[in-house]
Amino acid sequence: MQPLTTDISVAVIGAGAMGSGIAQVAAQAGHRVFLLDQREGAAEAGRQSIASQLQRRVDKGKMEQASLDALLARIEPVNELNELAGAGLVIEAIVEDLEIKRSLLANLEEVCDDSAILATNTSSISVTALGARMKHPGRLVGMHFFNPAPLMALVEVIKGLATSDEIAQSVYATAAQWGKKPVTATSTPGFIVNRVARPFYAESLRLLQEQAADSATLDAILREAGGFRMGAFELTDLIGHDVNYAVTSSVFNSYYQDTRFLPSLVQKELVEAGRLGRKSGQGFYSYAEGAQKPEPVTAAAVSSEASTLVVEGNPGPLAALIARLKESGLNIIERDGPGRLRFGEAVLALTDGRMATERATAEACNNLVLLDLAFDYAKASRLAIAAADQAPLQAVADACALLQRAGIAVSQVADRPGLVIMRTLATLANEAADAALHGVASVSDIDLAMKAGLNYPEGPLRWSDNLGFSLVHRVLTNIQQSYGEDRYRPALLLRKNRFAEKGFYS
Numbered sequence: 359m360q361p362l363t364t365d366i367s368v369a370v371i372g373a374g375a376m377g378s379g380i381a382q383v384a385a386q387a388g389h390r391v392f393l394l395d396q397r398e399g400a401a402e403a404g405r406q407s408i409a410s411q412l413q414r415r416v417d418k419g420k421m422e423q424a425s426l427d428a429l430l431a432r433i434e435p436v437n438e439l440n441e442l443a444g445a446g447l448v449i450e451a452i453v454e455d456l457e458i459k460r461s462l463l464a465n466l467e468e469v470c471d472d473s474a475i476l477a478t479n480t481s482s483i484s485v486t487a488l489g490a491r492m493k494h495p496g497r498l499v500g501m502h503f504f505n506p507a508p509l510m511a512l513v514e515v516i517k518g519l520a521t522s523d524e525i526a527q528s529v530y531a532t533a534a535q536w537g538k539k540p541v542t543a544t545s546t547p548g549f550i551v552n553r554v555a556r557p558f559y560a561e562s563l564r565l566l567q568e569q570a571a572d573s574a575t576l577d578a579i580l581r582e583a584g585g586f587r588m589g590a591f592e593l594t595d596l597i598g599h600d601v602n603y604a605v606t607s608s609v610f611n612s613y614y615q616d617t618r619f620l621p622s623l624v625q626k627e628l629v630e631a632g633r634l635g636r637k638s639g640q641g642f643y644s645y646a647e648g649a650q651k652p653e654p655v656t657a658a659a660v661s662s663e664a665s666t667l668v669v670e671g672n673p674g675p676l677a678a679l680i681a682r683l684k685e686s687g688l689n690i691i692e693r694d695g696p697g698r699l700r701f702g703e704a705v706l707a708l709t710d711g712r713m714a715t716e717r718a719t720a721e722a723c724n725n726l727v728l729l730d731l732a733f734d735y736a737k738a739s740r741l742a743i744a745a746a747d748q749a750p751l752q753a754v755a756d757a758c759a760l761l762q763r764a765g766i767a768v769s770q771v772a773d774r775p776g777l778v779i780m781r782t783l784a785t786l787a788n789e790a791a792d793a794a795l796h797g798v799a800s801v802s803d804i805d806l807a808m809k810a811g812l813n814y815p816e817g818p819l820r821w822s823d824n825l826g827f828s829l830v831h832r833v834l835t836n837i838q839q840s841y842g843e844d845r846y847r848p849a850l851l852l853r854k855n856r857f858a859e860k861g862f863y864s
């Protein structure tokens with residue numbers, strides 16, 4: 359399907375944060391853009407804000423003044439709906455309210471040509487519901503941009519029950535032509551990103567509530583071991599706890615209160631206290647003038663008498679860590695065994711979702727220290743560990759000394775199922791697998807959405823494949839058993855992959 363050509367005008371309704379950004383994107387792509395807002399002066403102010411933002415690019419020599427002038431000349435603030443009659447694509451980015459949006463769409467059907475595509479930037483309302491009272495619901499499609507629209511690459515193209523394939527494909531091609539990375543999804547609560555990302559916030563919030571570690575430590579682990587751009591607490595402080603809590607609650611209720619989406623009391627408390635994050639000056643962290651960000655808890659440097667690492671059996675994903683330790687000059691011996699490492703008093707293993715204490719008892723191995731997953735063990739600058747209650751202090755000290763030899767900062771967290779990164783990945787992959795099973799989007803579109811929409815280092819399904827077909831399933835099964843909660847039930851596709859010995863991509 360061909361993208362809309364630039365001789366087709368685009369109308370954007372709502373000149374707030376999203377509408378102005380979308381108008382900029384369309385004008386940058388060469389379309390004439392009508393910008394309408396019901397608030398007097400808002401459309402002109404939207405155009406002004408585009409002008410002042412792009413002027414900074416001109417001042418830095420990143421854009422020609424002539425290009426900016428031409429771009430601004432293509433954006434026309436208008437006051438009346440009738441003035442949108444000539445638009446071939448209308449994107450609404452008005453207030454998030456079903457009835458107000460429905461009424462706008464009804465008016466647009468009166469004003470616009472029958473061939474015009476009507477798109478909604480809604481982040482939480484069903485496209486099917488928005489189209490239900492339209493005369494031609496086939497021409498309504500979701501075009502979900504991310505904030506800020508000019509910078510964020512992802513556009514979720516959402517198909518309601520009645521949306522025509524042709525219209526969805528045309529909007530997809532147009533978004534790609536505008537330099538975006540479009541994905542296609544069905545109109546289900548949270549679409550892709552706002553659904554699949556829920557565990558990223560939920561599991562950190564739960565680990566905090568369970569006193570696994572403090573927020574600065576959990577954030578540092580997510581960044582430095584997980585390869586995420588920001589930790590969950592830094593990110594929700596930025597998003598705003600009112601917004602993030604509302605999205606979680608809306609997804610939770612939309613899925614009939616499935617406990618997988620359970621909102622957090624810790625976050626509710628922040629909302630009730632008015633600690634909304636950066637915008638209110640206080641969230642998990644303080645943004646007051648001169649406030650210092652707390653440091654993550656990091657093990658002090660220790661030395662160990664041990665000089666040889668014994669690798670017992672196939673280390674699986676830890677192979678890259680062992681290679682790194684070898685490079686640091688450590689003597690390494692390999693022998694048969696259950697896939698563990700021995701260094702001094704420490705017996706180390708990658709978490710399989712069980713608590714260290716539980717596993718140490720089951721495997722009659724008192725000195726067990728569990729290692730968390732890293733996105734890339736060759737590069738991780740920090741790693742979380744958790745020791746069994748019965749482990750002697752020397753075992754923990756030797757585990758720290760081993761990792762520190764490779765220049766890795768160690769954060770010991772309390773012994774909770776799945777540690778931090780493994781648990782985060784497993785729950786993200788679980789949600790992504792369920793979304794794929796339910797036909798919300800394709801496996802590759804789900805992964806792309808999580809990378810382009812949230813800067814994840816890898817899509818959760820590809821990442822899960824890379825780890826091995828059965829590991830994520832095993833981790834979830836063990837976490838579910840530890841908690842005895844339905845929340846961690848493994849998705850059917852993960853279970854199937856395990857038996858088929860194949861991944862999402864093979």
Ligand code: NAI
Pocket residue numbers: 371372373374375376377394395396397400450451452453454455458462479480481482502503504505
């Ligand atoms: P906003 O509050 O910044 O802007 C909304 C604008 O729409 C306001 O200027 C308001 O005057 C105008 N408006 C309201 N009703 C109108 C009507 N009937 N006709 C014309 N103009 C009207 O809101 P924001 O954040 O730009 O969100 C707009 C839409 O985009 C919502 O549906 C929201 O869910 C969605 N969205 C928001 C994202 C965000 O991060 N803020 C991200 C993705 C989607």
